Amino acid sequence: MLAGPSSLLLWAQAAPAFRRAEPFAIAWTWWLAWLGVLFLVFPLLVAYTVWAERKAIGRFQARVGPNRVGPLGLLQPIADIFKLISKEDIVPSAADRWVHLLAPVLLLVAAFLGMAVIPFGVAATTKVVPFGVERPDPTNTRDWWFPGLSAVDLPSGLLYVVAVSSLASLGLFLAGWSGRNKYSLIGAMRGVAQLVSYEVPQVLALVPVILWTGSLSLVAIFNRQLDHGWFLFSPPGLVGFVVFVVASLAEVNRTPFDIPEAESEIIAGYHTEYSGMRWALFFLAEYMGMILVACLATVVFLGGGALPFIRWPLGATPAPLLVVNIVLVLGFAVKVALIIFVMFWARATLPRVRVDRLMGFAWKFLVPLCLLNIVIAAVWYECVHRPETPRLLLGWALSAPLTLLAIAGSAWAYWLGMSAAPPERTQP
Amino acid sequence: MIALNYGFIAILLVLAIAFALLPLAIAGLIAPRRPSRDKNDIYECGLRTQGETWVRFRVQYYIVALLFVVFDIETVFLYPWAVSYGGLGTFALVEMVIFLLMLAVALVYAWAKGVLRWF
Amino acid sequence: MSQVLFLAIAGPGLVMALLTVLSRNLIHAALYLVAFFFVVACLFVMLEAEFLAAMQVLVYVGAVAILLLFGIMLTRNIQGDETTRTKAIVVVPAGAIALGLLAVLVLTIAREPGMPGRAAWSSGARRPPSAADSPTALLPPRAPTINNMAKTIGDELMGRHVVAFELAGLLLTVAVVGAVAISIREGVAPPVPEAAVPDTTPEEAPLETASVPT
Numbered sequence: 004m005l006a007g008p009s010s011l012l013l014w015a016q017a018a019p020a021f022r023r024a025e026p027f028a029i030a031w032t033w034w035l036a037w038l039g040v041l042f043l044v045f046p047l048l049v050a051y052t053v054w055a056e057r058k059a060i061g062r063f064q065a066r067v068g069p070n071r072v073g074p075l076g077l078l079q080p081i082a083d084i085f086k087l088i089s090k091e092d093i094v095p096s097a098a099d100r101w102v103h104l105l106a107p108v109l110l111l112v113a114a115f116l117g118m119a120v121i122p123f124g125v126a127a128t129t130k131v132v133p134f135g136v137e138r139p140d141p142t143n144t145r146d147w148w149f150p151g152l153s154a155v156d157l158p159s160g161l162l163y164v165v166a167v168s169s170l171a172s173l174g175l176f177l178a179g180w181s182g183r184n185k186y187s188l189i190g191a192m193r194g195v196a197q198l199v200s201y202e203v204p205q206v207l208a209l210v211p212v213i214l215w216t217g218s219l220s221l222v223a224i225f226n227r228q229l230d231h232g233w234f235l236f237s238p239p240g241l242v243g244f245v246v247f248v249v250a251s252l253a254e255v256n257r258t259p260f261d262i263p264e265a266e267s268e269i270i271a272g273y274h275t276e277y278s279g280m281r282w283a284l285f286f287l288a289e290y291m292g293m294i295l296v297a298c299l300a301t302v303v304f305l306g307g308g309a310l311p312f313i314r315w316p317l318g319a320t321p322a323p324l325l326v327v328n329i330v331l332v333l334g335f336a337v338k339v340a341l342i343i344f345v346m347f348w349a350r351a352t353l354p355r356v357r358v359d360r361l362m363g364f365a366w367k368f369l370v371p372l373c374l375l376n377i378v379i380a381a382v383w384y385e386c387v388h389r390p391e392t393p394r395l396l397l398g399w400a401l402s403a404p405l406t407l408l409a410i411a412g413s414a415w416a417y418w419l420g421m422s423a424a425p426p427e428r429t430q431p
Numbered sequence: 432m433i434a435l436n437y438g439f440i441a442i443l444l445v446l447a448i449a450f451a452l453l454p455l456a457i458a459g460l461i462a463p464r465r466p467s468r469d470k471n472d473i474y475e476c477g478l479r480t481q482g483e484t485w486v487r488f489r490v491q492y493y494i495v496a497l498l499f500v501v502f503d504i505e506t507v508f509l510y511p512w513a514v515s516y517g518g519l520g521t522f523a524l525v526e527m528v529i530f531l532l533m534l535a536v537a538l539v540y541a542w543a544k545g546v547l548r549w550f
Numbered sequence: 551m552s553q554v555l556f557l558a559i560a561g562p563g564l565v566m567a568l569l570t571v572l573s574r575n576l577i578h579a580a581l582y583l584v585a586f587f588f589v590v591a592c593l594f595v596m597l598e599a600e601f602l603a604a605m606q607v608l609v610y611v612g613a614v615a616i617l618l619l620f621g622i623m624l625t626r627n628i629q630g631d632e633t634t635r636t637k638a639i640v641v642v643p644a645g646a647i648a649l650g651l652l653a654v655l656v657l658t659i660a661r662e663p664g665m666p667g668r669a670a671w672s673s674g675a676r677r678p679p680s681a682a683d684s685p686t687a688l689l690p691p692r693a694p695t696i697n698n699m700a701k702t703i704g705d706e707l708m709g710r711h712v713v714a715f716e717l718a719g720l721l722l723t724v725a726v727v728g729a730v731a732i733s734i735r736e737g738v739a740p741p742v743p744e745a746a747v748p749d750t751t752p753e754e755a756p757l758e759t760a761s762v763p764t
Contacts (some may be wrong), residue, residue, distance in 0.1 A: 092464070095471055166604045488623040
C-alpha cells in the first residue's frame with residue numbers, strides 16, 4: 004500500500020498532524036476536502052468571473068455593467084442562477100434526446116477533471132523524493148520536491164490535463180449534431196475544426212517546459228521553477244507562454260476566436276438548440292475551461308504561486324506552512340486573475356477573426372513556430388539547465404536571436420501562405 | 432499507489448456528471464412545461480426548417496482532423512522524449528529533429544496542395 | 551478486489567463493443583466505440599500504466615473519435631435514422647468469419663505460456679516481482695516504470711527502438727500525403743461548399759412570416 008510514492012502519502016508522511024493516522028483515512032479526508040473545494044468554490048468562482056467580465060466589458064464600453072441586484076450588482080450571478088433554473092427545459096422534438104443531454108455533460112466533465120491536478124500551493128514544507136527515482140539519495144535535496152497542494156499528483160499530470168480537455172471537442176460536436184439544426188451543425192463543424200487545430204500548438208507549446216523539468220508532473224514543474232525561476236523568463240518560455248495563451252483562447256471559444264458561435268451568421272452556433280439550464284451548463288463549462296487554462300498557464304509558465312525572482316517563502320529555511328500557502332495561493336490567484344483579465348480585454352478589443360485566417364494562423368504560423376521553439380528550448384536547456392552553474396548570458400545570447408529568427412520565419416511563411424490563397428468564393 | 436489517485440478521479444468523474452444533471456433535475460421539477468409545436472421546433476431564425484440537416488460536409492474538415500491525429504501522435508512521441516531528454520543529450524535531439532522534419536514534410540505537402548486553404 | 555474491479559470495468563466495455571456493432575445510427579455507433587476506448591483507458595489505469603491511459607484518452611477519445619465523426623459527416627446521407635437492411639447471404643459468412651477469428655484468438659491467447667520467469671497472464675492477480683523486491687532478478691525494473699512511465703518510454707524510444715520510432719514518423723507522413731493525394735484533385739477548386747445542402751425541397755410559401763410593409 005505504501006510502496007509507491009504518491010504526493011498524497013508523502014504529504015501524509017510529512018504533515019505532522021496526520022502522521023499517526025491510517026494512510027487510507029488520510030487519503031479520503033484529503034480528497035473529501037478537495038471535492039468540497041472543486042464543487043463549491045469553483046462554481047462560485049465561475050459565477051463571479053461572469054460578474055467580473057460583465058463589469059469589465061461594461062467599463063470598456065463606457066457602461067456601468069450590472070448594478071441593480073445587490074451592491075455593485077454582486078448578487079447578479081445568484082439571481083441569474085435562479086432565473087436559469089426556473090426556465091422551461093426545452094428539447095426540440097426532432098433532436099436526438101440522449102446525445103442532446105450528453106453533450107453539455109461531457110463539456111462540464113472535461114473542465115472539472117482537469118482541475119484535480121493543479122497545485123495551488125504546497126502541502127508541506129519538507130522536500131520529498133519525486134516519482135521515478137529508484138534509489139533516493141538522502142544527501143541530495145536539490146532535486147527533491149515540495150509536495151503540491153493539489154487533489155492528486157499524477158506522474159503524467161500535464162498529459163492528463165491535455166487529455167481530459169480534449170474531450171471538449173467531442174462534446175462540442177455532439178451538441179451541434181444532436182439538435183438537428185443546420186446552423187448548430189455548421190457551428191459544431193467549424194468549432195471542432197478550430198478546437199483540434201488549436202490543440203496542436205497548445206500541446207506543442209508545453210514541450211519546452213517538459214524538456215526543462217524532465218517530468219510530466221505539474222508539481223515537479225512547479226518545483227523546478229522554484230529552483231530555476233519562472234519558465235517565462237527565457238526566450239522559448241516567453242514564446243511558449245504567448246502561444247499557449249493564444250491557443251487556449253481559441254480552445255475555450257473566446258473572442259476573437261468565437262467563430263463556432265458567431266451570432267451574426269449562425270445564430271448561436273453549436274448551442275442554438277439549448278436553453279435554460281442546459282444552456283447554463285455550456286456557460287459554466289466555458290468559464291470553467293477559462294479558469295482551467297489560466298491555472299495551467301500559471302503553473303506551467305508563471306511558477307505557480309511563487310514570487311518572481313526570489314525564493315521566499317520557500318527558501319532553504321521555509322516559512323511556516325500556513326504563511327507559505329497564503330502567499331502562494333494569493334500569488335496564484337493574482338496570476339490567474341491577470342490572465343483572465345487579458346481574456347476579457349481581448350474580447351472587448353478584438354473583432355472576430357475570419358475563418359480562413361483562423362485556421363491558417365494555427366497551422367501556418369503557430370505550429371511551425373512551436374516546432375522551432377522546441378529545438379530552441381533544447382539549446383536553452385544545454386546552456387542553462389544542464390550545467391551545474393547556469394550560463395544565463397550564453398543562453399540569452401544564443402536563444403534570443405534564434406527565437407526572433409523563428410518568429411520572423413513563421414510570420415513570413417504565414418504571409419506567403421495567406422497571400423498565395425486569395426479567397427475564392429464557392430459558396431452559392 | 433498511483434492507481435489509488437485514479438480512484439479519486441473516478442469519483443470526481445461521477446460527481447461531475449451528477450453536478451451537471453442535478454440542476455437539470457431541479458429545473459425539471461420547478462420549471463414550467465408547456466410544449467407546443469412551434470416551441471419545440473428547430474430554431475432557424477423563425478422559419479420552418481427545410482431539407483435534411485445531417486448532410487455531407489466537405490473533405491477539408493476530414494483532412495484537418497487527420498492532420499490533427501497525426502500531430503497528436505507526434506505529441507505521444509514528443510512528451511516522453513522531452514521527459515528523458517536530460518539524460519540523453521545530442522543524439523536524442525538529432526533523432527527528434529529528423530522526426531519533426533518528416534512531419535514538417537507532411538504539413539508542407541498538405542499546405543502546398545491547398546488543403547489548409549479554407550475557402 | 552482487483553478481479554471484481556476488472557469485471558466491473560470490462561463488462562460494460564463488452565456491452566459498448568456489442569452496441570457499436572449493433573447500433574443502427576452511425577453517430578451512436580461511433581459514440582459507443584468512444585466509450586469502449588475509454589474503457590480501455592480504464593484498463594490501462596488498472597495495469598498501473600497511467601501514461602498509456604492518458605495517451606489513450608488523448609489520441610483515441612480526443613482525436614480518433616473526431617476523425618471518425620468527420621468521416622461520417624463526409625459520407626452521403628447515411629448518418630441519420632435510416633436503417634440498413636441486412637440479408638442472410640451477408641450475415642452468415644460474416645458471422646462465420648467473426649466466430650472463427652474469435653476462436654483463433656481465444657485458443658492462441660489461452661495457450662500462451664507466458665514469458666520465462668513471469669506468471670502467465672491468466673494466472674490471476676499474482677504479479678511478477680519487481681526489481682525493487684529482489685534486486686538480483688533479471689527483470690525490468692517495474693517500480694520506476696510505474697512511477698514515471700514517460701521517462702522509461704522516452705529512454706526506450708531513443709535507445710533500443712529508435713528505428714521503430716523514425717519509421718513511425720515516416721508512416722505518419724505517408725498517411726497524411728496519401729489522404730491529401732486522394733482527397734484533393736490537381737487543378738480543381740474544391741467544389742463542395744461548407745455544407746453541401748442539396749436544394750431539392752420545392753419552393754413553398756413561408757409559414758409564419760408576415761408581409762413587411764415597405
